[in-house]
Amino acid sequence: MILFQEHFREYKRVAYHGVSGANIMFERQIDSSKRLNILYDDVVGHYHVIANLTASMARMYACKGCHKLCTSDVTHACDQTFSDCMSWPSCEFSNFRIPCLECNRHFRSHTCFANNKRSTKHKRTVCERKRCCGTCGWVLTLGNHKCNNLFCDNSKENKEIGHFC
Numbered sequence: 001m002i003l004f005q006e007h008f009r010e011y012k013r014v015a016y017h018g019v020s021g022a023n024i025m026f027e028r029q030i031d032s033s034k035r036l037n038i039l040y041d042d043v044v045g046h047y048h049v050i051a052n053l054t055a056s057m058a059r060m061y062a063c064k065g066c067h068k069l070c071t072s073d074v075t076h077a078c079d080q081t082f083s084d085c086m087s088w089p090s091c092e093f094s095n096f097r098i099p100c101l102e103c104n105r106h107f108r109s110h111t112c113f114a115n116n117k118r119s120t121k122h123k124r125t126v127c128e129r130k131r132c133c134g135t136c137g138w139v140l141t142l143g144n145h146k147c148n149n150l151f152c153d154n155s156k157e158n159k160e161i162g163h164f165c
Contacts, residue, residue, distance in 0.1 A: 084105060
């Protein structure tokens with residue numbers, strides 16, 4: 001193990017326990033663009049190198065800030081990334097907010113606004129995938145929005161706020 005740590009000392013190493021991607025056993029705090037993801041197999045007591053993190057955990061998105069895996073980047077929230085433009089590290093604040101007429105949201109700096117317009121691996125911008133309703137102000141990630149309605153996980157439909165399913 002000492003030879004392993006010595007060889008990969010310039011890498012940010014993240015060890016996951018289980019294939020859910022939620023249980024991080026170990027994370028070496030180092031500022032490096034190089035990253036080594038490993039998975040601990042508790043049945044045989046062995047670590048496996050993860051070549052493709054999102055494919056191995058059957059998730060669409062791996063957060064660069066908190067390293068958690070989830071199904072969507074626009075719905076993921078953590079204290080390491082900025083929720084408006086989904087950038088990591090977070091954008092710097094400016095003294096004014098920049099409005100976007102396309103998605104009806106406001107951004108903290110010119111850099112944040114530019115990140116919102118930049119294409120992601122989904123081949124669509126954050127601006128195209130996340131918008132704010134002009135009537136009720138709700139942040140939307142799906143196209144089937146009705147004001148004063150919320151998506152119900154039980155019935156899988158938009159229902160009025162306060163309904164009982």
